[in-house]
Amino acid sequence: MESIFMRKRRIRNEALWRTEIMHGRRDFCWLTKQVQNKNIITYYLDDGKKTAVTETIEREMPLLFKEIRRSGSPDASIAFLPGDEAALGTEGYRIGETEAGYKIESASPAGYLYGMYGLHRLLTAQNETGFPYESVPDQSIRMIDHWDNFDGSIERGYAGESIFYDHNTFRGDMELIRQYARLLASVGINAVLINNVNVHRAETFFVTGEALTEIRKISDVLAAYGIKTYLSVNFAAPITVGQLKSADPLEPEVASWWEETVKRIYEEIPDFAGFVVKADSEGEPGPFTYGRNHDDGANMLARAAGPYGGVIIWRCFVYDCAQDWWNREADRARAAYDIFEPLDGRFLDNVILQIKNGPIDFQIREPVSPLFGALKKTNQILEFQITQEYTGHQRDICYLVPMWKETMDFDTKHGKSLTVKEALRENSPVRRRSGIAGVGNVGMDANWTGSKLAQANLYGFGRLVWNHELSAEAIAEEWVRQSFCLTEEKCGKLAAILTTSREVYEAYTCPLSVGFMCKPSIHYGVDIDGYEYDRWGTYHYADRDGVGRDRTVKTGTSYTRQYSDARFSEYEDLSSCPDELLLFFHHVPYTHVLHSGKTVIQHIYDTHFEGVERVREYQAVWESLKDSLDEESYLNMKERLVWQMENAVSWRDQVNTYFYRKSGIPDEKGRKIYQ
Ligand code: GCU
Incomplete structure (x- = not known):
């Protein structure tokens, strides 16, 4: 048969x-x-x-x-x-x-x-x-974090309003949430955080009262797809909600308030997963306010959640966001390691530290956070950003799977060889309490992600986190085959747009991992000095002689020393530092010659001209696919490619002119650079 x-x-x-x-x-x-x-x-x-x-x-x-x-x-x-x-x-x-x-x-x-x-x-x-x-999944916790606010807005959301909330009410569209749960389960996601890590006043009350009934309804729908529900909580909730005078984690009254609160949550939602906490970060309250440390804060909550099997996911995105730009000793990149490495082994079994992939903030290129491999006795989750905050706002195409794969496969060289994906599991005392989270990219837009092609990031996140062996190319092809009706040849063309899009976005934006240079606060479009004299700690230090942040032990901030010995030597030494990370670690003259054989200035010019040309090619490929695509998808990306082109041109021209004016060195190919 x-x-x-x-x-x-x-x-x-x-x-x-x-x-x-x-x-x-x-x-x-x-x-x-x-x-x-x-x-x-x-x-x-x-x-x-x-x-x-x-x-x-x-x-x-x-x-x-x-x-x-x-x-x-x-x-x-x-x-x-x-x-x-x-x-x-x-x-x-x-x-x-x-x-x-x-x-x-x-x-x-x-x-x-x-x-x-x-x-x-x-x-x-x-x-x-x-x-x-x-x-069999390679990671235990496979999570999507929503930065959704109760008013319906989404912090860093580019696909419409929240699917959970609308004007300070629960949207209550359970069918929509069911469809979303189905989408996530189909790629193996098993955990969802349903509100922003920045917990404003309204969401601070989610831990109590009627909100819990609504949260239970969401949690029930997600649970039917094998997905556990987490809530972000405000560390100062004992004051705001409980009317206490303090939120000091070592104050017995505070601990009892949390115990009571957690008990009531579990009465309403027996399979509730736990809390996510952003503390002492970008204005959020935390244990530092009371002279306590992060283990004091996390463990206090963990004691409250422990009896119910609940966990506390505590974020390591903690740094001083009120730096003096003229103080070259302060280095934001150092912060997470400086604060959390000394606490290794001091967290309870049901605490998990959540660590962003890089030391700064989801840039198109950053080194891997030195906490991976260094934390050896602490449960850990790696945090990626699926929503395209710094990577094109779901206007520009930027398929992020290659970047995620690079991070996961990065050998920390702690011991003989230890990749990040291994460190997550192996350095977590409770393996089932480790994993990978991604900041989600969906909203009310009819195609979920605003940009049709941005769906590939959500799809790819799930697939890669479940199966680390998959290649970025294979995942892209899989998604294309399932989403369009194309011949193998056309499928290949579309997948190639996706798989090259990260290098293209990188080419026309910040050179050689220098980071930022984007419009402050919105983080889209070019503004080279937008953050240069500001408090956020993200500087490129370009002057007439050179560019880049010196993070070496010899002459800089000593950030390089946070890595294992092998990685330290590689990054510290200009001759072995990889080209793509050069300006993250070193301040160099424009005439410095890269391993590629080009000078830094020529690299800047070449990549910026090439980046724009590649976007032009994408437009041509997209047109060639027109007859094979559904009209909605075709128009959706056609429009976005026009925006992407405008964005790329404006980055190219401003970056090239800026560095031409600083360096006075012309393009050796004589292309048009405005004076
Ligand atoms: C970035 C982002 C913020 C976000 C923060 C975080 O700084 O711009 O919107 O709140 O990351 O991860 O907490």
């Missing part, structure tokens, strides 16, 4: 896929690839136990697997069978073929759910895969 897999393959080759707009307004993007087909596959769950997640499977199965069978073909089944926990863990799955169809084995309903999406993906988007196919 011809196997279903064989049949499927043929259908796929017939290129019958199409993207479907469901429910009138929301684009289900990568979950909607279907062929026209009325038949529905039969399936069964072997253990027969119903949970919210198995009910989700029952509901989703017919929709997702319509395409597996074609009219007139015999019935086929998908069986869900108990799997071996020792091999698959609690969330992994194995897919095999049977006479009648497929079987999915897992040790938990969540694993069945991931298996169901996994099978769908194998059949719709991946190249040939043999069965049995086994997949």
Whole structure:
């Protein structure tokens, strides 16, 4: 008998896929690839136990697997069978073929759910895969952080208003949240933070009263897709909400207030995951106010949450945002390590430190945070930014998976070899309390992410965090195949836009990892000196002789010493410092010759001219795909590419002119640089 897999393959080759707009307004993007087909596959769950997640499977199965069978073909089944926990863990799955169809084995309903999406993906988007196919997530916590405010705005959101809140009410659109949960679960996300880490007055009250009933409704919908709900809390809530005089973590009254508060939360939401805390950072309150340290603050909350299995995710994004720009000794890059490294081993088992990928703030290029590998006795989560704050506002195309992969694969060289992705798991005393989080990029826009292509970042985040072996290229192709109906050649062209877009964005913006140079506060568009004489600690120090931040031990801020010995030597020494990180670590003359053989000034000119040309090529490729794309997606990115072009041109011209005026060195290729 011809196997279903064989049949499927043929259908796929017939290129019958199409993207479907469901429910009138929301684009289900990568979950909607279907062929026209009325038949529905039969399936069964072997253990027969119903949970919210198995009910989700029952509901989703017919929709997702319509395409597996074609009219007139015999019935086929998908069986869900108990799997071996020792091999698959609690969330992994194995897919095999049977006479009648497929079987999915897992040790938990969540694993069945991931298996169901996994099978769908194998059949719709991946190249040939043999069965049995086994997949176990590489990270335990796979999380999306929403920076959504109760008033409906989203801090650093570029896709419309919040899907959770609207004018200081809960939006209450549970169907929308269900669709979102489905999108996330389909790529293996299992945790969501539902409010901004900057907790304003209104959200400070989320930990109490009627808000909890609404949060439970959200949490129930997410839980049906295997997703746990976290809340950001305000460290000063005991004062604002509890009417206490202090929020001092060592004050017994304060600790009891949190205990009571946490108890009430768990009465309302028994499977509540825990808190995320931004303390002593950018104006947020924290333990420093009371002369206490971050372990005092985090452990106090952890004691309150511990009895319920709750965890405290404590962010390491702590630095002085009121620096004197003329003080060259202060270095913002040092802050997280200076504060948290000495606390290694002092946090309770249910505390997790959340560390941004780089030492500054989600720039297009930064070195990896030196805390990875250095923290050896502390649970840890790596934080990426999916929303494109500094990387193009979901106007400019910037597929971030290559950057994330680079960070995860970075060898910290602590010990013989220890990559960041390994350090997360291995240096966390409680492995299931480690993982990777990404600041989310969705909003009320009909295609979720404003830019159609920005969906690839959300998709790619989930896929990469689940499976570290996937390449950025493979993920891009997968997403393209599931989202559009293209020939292999065109699929390749579109995927190539994605996979080159980070280097292109980097080319026309800040050179050689110098960072910032963007418009203050909005963080889009060029303003070379926008932060230069400001308090935020992000300076390029360009003058007539050179550019860059000296962070060496020899002559600079000694930031380089925060790395392992091997990395320290590499970064400290100008001759071994990688080109792309040069201006993060060194102040050099414009005539300094890079490993590439170019001078710094010529590199600046070349990349900025090339960046614009590459965007022009993207426009041409996009036009060539016009007839193969749905109109909405075509117009969506066509418009954005026009904006991207304007942005790239303005970066090119201002950066080139700025450095020409500083250095007085002309472009050796004689291109147009305004005087
Ligand atoms: C950046 C961003 C802020 C955000 C902060 C954070 O500084 O611009 O909007 O609040 O990161 O991560 O807490």
